[in-house]
Amino acid sequence: DTGVSQNPRHKITKRGQNVTFRCDPISEHNRLYWYRQTLGQGPEFLTYFQNEAQLEKSRLLSDRFSAERPKGSFSTLEIQRTEQGDSAMYLCASSLNIDGDRGGVGQFFGPGTRLTVL
C-alpha cells in the first residue's frame, strides 16, 4: 500500500492553456474523489467515481473541467482554457466502499497538485 499519489505536485501555466493532472488511488479502492482547496478553505467537492463510472459532479464545476477514470484505476482531471480563478490545490482521495456503507468510510487523500495560473 503506497498510498494515493498525484502528479505533478506543482503546475504553473499561463491563462488559456490546458492542464491535466493524474491521480493514482490505493489499488483496491473503488471510489475516487476530486476536490479543490483554496487558501483558508476546506476541500470543496468536484466529482467522484465508483470504479470507472462518474457518479456525480458538483454544480459548481465549470464545463471547462473534465475527469476520467478509464478501467477504474487511475484518474485524470483536465482543465481547459485555464483562468486565474482556477489557481488552487487539487486533491484526490480514494476509499473502499461496499454496498450499504452509506459513505461512512473515511477517505485517503493524496498530497495534491498545486496549480498556479499566471
Added chain:
Amino acid sequence: AQSVTQLDSQVPVFEEAPVELRCNYSSSVSVYLFWYVQYPNQGLQLLLKYLSGSTLVKGINGFEAEFNKSQTSFHLRKPSVHISDTAEYFCAVTPGYIPTFGRGTSLIVHP
C-alpha cells in the same frame, strides 16, 4: 444540504496543555462525522469518525471527539498536545458519499 462551521480559524496552545477544536454542523438528515488532519505539504489524514453508537470516539495520536446531537456539535479534544500536533484540522460531515468540509482550524503548539 449540510454545512460545517469550525468556529476558530487558529488555536494557539502551549505544549502539554489540553486543547479543544470546535465543530458545529447543520443537516436535515442524519450524518456521519469526521475529523481529518493535514500536516504541511501532505494530504489529509483521517483522525477519527463517528458513525453511530457511543458518542465518544477515540482516534489516532491521542485525539478524541464527542458527538452531541442536541447541540449539533462534534468537538475534537486532546488532553496534552505535542509540538508535532501542529497542523490544520478539518471537520467534515456527510449524509452519504459526498462530504462537506469546514474551513479548517490551524492548531499551533508552542514549546
